[in-house]
Amino acid sequence: MTDRPGLNETHDAGARSWLESANRIDCDFPIQNLPFAVFRRGGTAEEFRGGIAIGDQIVDLGALAAREDFQVRGSAAPDDFDARAAAGIRAGARASLNSLMQMGPAAWSAVRRALFGALRAGSAMQGAIEACLVAQRDAQYSLPAKSATTRISMPRFTTPPRSGG
Numbered sequence: 001m002t003d004r005p006g007l008n009e010t011h012d013a014g015a016r017s018w019l020e021s022a023n024r025i026d027c028d029f030p031i032q033n034l035p036f037a038v039f040r041r042g043g044t045a046e047e048f049r050g051g052i053a054i055g056d057q058i059v060d061l062g063a064l065a066a067r068e069d070f071q072v073r074g075s076a077a078p079d080d081f082d083a084r085a086a087a088g089i090r091a092g093a094r095a096s097l098n099s100l101m102q103m104g105p106a107a108w109s110a111v112r113r114a115l116f117g118a119l120r121a122g123s124a125m126q127g128a129i130e131a132c133l134v135a136q137r138d139a140q141y142s143l144p145a146k147s148a149t150t151r152i153s154m155p156r157f158t159t160p161p162r163s164g165g
Contacts, residue, residue, distance in 0.1 A: 008109075010034075010116040017119045018126050019133075021055030029053040031119055034112055036097055042140040050092035050100065050144075052111075054119055056136050062093040063132040085114035096146045 009015075010032065016023055017031040029035065035053050040046040049062035088111040091099035100107065118125035 008113070010112055015116070016121045017054065018121050018123060019055045019057060019119060021057065022119070024055070027055055029055055031116060034115055034119075036092065036100070036144060038096060038142045038144045039134070039139040040142075041134060041138055048095045048142045050094060050097055051134065051139075052092075052115055053136065054115075057133040058136055058139055059115060059119075059129060060132045060134050061089050064129070065090045065093040067128060067132070082110060082114070085110040089114070095142075097144045098146055101145065 013032065015031050021027060022030050031054065033053075037051050037053060037058065038048050039051050039058055040048045047062075049060065051058040051060050051062075053059075084107055088100055088103055088107040091103055091107070092111060094100075100111070115129075117123060118129050123129075
């Protein structure tokens with residue numbers, strides 16, 4: 001698709017999703033922009049879990065990881081997901097994204113590529129993913145990561161001395 005380092009097929013500007021809201025010209029989360037978040041359905045006592053925004057929806061990674069057709073038996077992964085993507089989705093299904101982040105860029109990329117393929121127009125995974133969608137308007141969000149410490153160090157900004165003149 002491109003010779004620029006760091007870009008792959010998930011950045012293809014011509015890619016379209018089967019989810020129509022992701023194809024709108026004013027969409028913040030088209031198929032080329034699949035950001036991670038931690039959420040639950042608003043007004044519920046559900047556990048927070050990871051998700052990925054697409055169009056006006058969220059792919060619930062907890063629901064996806066729990067699907068019977070997604071269950072990994074032994075070292076095998078679901079047909080459309082390699083083992084690294086499947087492991088990343090399970091890690092991302094937790095109440096924070098720490099486990100997924102600890103897996104590193106190769107895992108994040110594998111999850112992104114797998115979901116890009118599953119969300120792309122014509123995907124055989126459409127039915128499975130549709131069953132895992134939550135409307136963004138119904139979501140309550142949480143911080144995506146937990147810190148081991150409550151102390152946060154911020155850099156000090158100083159004003160450079162004014163030059164005389």
